[in-house]
Amino acid sequence: MAATALTGSPPSQPSLTHPPPPPRKLTTVKALSESPGLSSIPSIYTFLKQPYHEPVSDTEEPIPTIDFSLLTSSLPDERSKTIRELGKACRDWGFFMVTNHGVPERMMKAIIEACREFLELPEEEKRGISGKHVLDPIRFGTSFNESVDEILCWRDYVKIFQHPEFHSPNKPPSFREIALEYSKRVRLVAREIIRGISESLGLEKDYIYETLNPENSLQLIAANLYPPCPQLELAMGLPPHSDHGLLTLLIQNQIGGLQVQHKGKWVNIDPIPNSFLANIGDHIEILSNGKYKSVLHRAVVNNRDVRISIAVPHGPALDAIVSPDSKLVENVGNPPAMEL
Ligand SMILES: O=C(O)CCC(=O)C(=O)O
Numbered sequence: 001m002a003a004t005a006l007t008g009s010p011p012s013q014p015s016l017t018h019p020p021p022p023p024r025k026l027t028t029v030k031a032l033s034e035s036p037g038l039s040s041i042p043s044i045y046t047f048l049k050q051p052y053h054e055p056v057s058d059t060e061e062p063i064p065t066i067d068f069s070l071l072t073s074s075l076p077d078e079r080s081k082t083i084r085e086l087g088k089a090c091r092d093w094g095f096f097m098v099t100n101h102g103v104p105e106r107m108m109k110a111i112i113e114a115c116r117e118f119l120e121l122p123e124e125e126k127r128g129i130s131g132k133h134v135l136d137p138i139r140f141g142t143s144f145n146e147s148v149d150e151i152l153c154w155r156d157y158v159k160i161f162q163h164p165e166f167h168s169p170n171k172p173p174s175f176r177e178i179a180l181e182y183s184k185r186v187r188l189v190a191r192e193i194i195r196g197i198s199e200s201l202g203l204e205k206d207y208i209y210e211t212l213n214p215e216n217s218l219q220l221i222a223a224n225l226y227p228p229c230p231q232l233e234l235a236m237g238l239p240p241h242s243d244h245g246l247l248t249l250l251i252q253n254q255i256g257g258l259q260v261q262h263k264g265k266w267v268n269i270d271p272i273p274n275s276f277l278a279n280i281g282d283h284i285e286i287l288s289n290g291k292y293k294s295v296l297h298r299a300v301v302n303n304r305d306v307r308i309s310i311a312v313p314h315g316p317a318l319d320a321i322v323s324p325d326s327k328l329v330e331n332v333g334n335p336p337a338m339e340l
């Protein structure tokens with residue numbers, strides 16, 4: 001089921017003694033969360049391994065922050081200091097905040113609102129624009145891995161390809177213009193961070209970016225809407241996963257819920273307003289020969305507020321072959337002096 005969420009119990013085999021179960025109702029999690037008097041969640045949303053049974057720490061150690069204006073500074077000392085900080089953030093956390101990035105706050109708010117409007121459309125209005133295949137340019141639904149998941153996430157999502165080909169739903173009408181502008185601006189930020197990561201690994205500035213064919217590089221908008229949940233100890237917004245690709249840049253509507261694995265514990269991340277939360281993806285882990293880790297993260301839900309997050313993953317071209325760089329393979333056991 002790629003396009004729509006299902007509620008009710010999982011399908012059972014028809015038998016001679018029992019009539020077949022009634023067809024399951026198609027709905028969004030948002031609509032389900034607004035059902036009058038909903039006090040418990042359908043079993044198909046119940047995770048066996050529940051998120052709250054594992055330790056969560058509000059770490060005293062703050063998540064690293066990278067000042068984008070210093071990363072792109074024309075002063076060599078400022079830039080190289082920031083690149084060292086970036087390398088340390090990638091090594092120690094795999095996640096970092098990005099401030100002073102130049103993407104206007106109004107643009108960030110506009111894309112959050114456009115995605116909210118799309119995700120709040122009735123299911124019937126969304127149908128017809130979505131496909132089932134993982135490479136279909138616009139997909140929406142609820143689950144994490146549609147083809148195999150038996151448990152559904154407490155979220156509604158839409159994923160829209162932005163590059164190398166731009167796609168947009170036609171509702172709300174403003175979506176196209178906002179997404180086009182936002183994805184272009186975010187791609188520029190991602191390019192500079194990927195250049196910085198390349199240098200932090202001791203590679204040429206453009207090595208990663210150019211090798212992975214920027215003309216055809218992938219960029220998606222992945223928008224998640226997590227409605228309030230009456231049984232939050234049973235539900236999961238998004239189960240633990242690492243991101244594909246090189247770099248994801250995430251914004252949210254200032255409602256917390258993202259947790260990141262750090263030193264064996266889940267850590268709550270509360271992003272700084274008007275900044276991006278960046279994380280490196282699996283392809284950087286491969287390319288760096290494991291020096292930088294693509295870190296597990298997950299989204300938990302709350303019982304009060306709708307949380308919206310917009311993740312923009314950036315990946316190599318679909319036909320790019322990603323392997324550890326030979327310089328980094330040779331340097332195993334003898335890493336270059338990039339410590340702070
Ligand atoms: O909602 C969040 O904060 C996490 C989203 C995420 O990890 C993803 O879309 O890959």
Ligand SMILES: [Fe+2]
Pocket residue numbers: 241242243297311
């Ligand atoms: Fe993710």
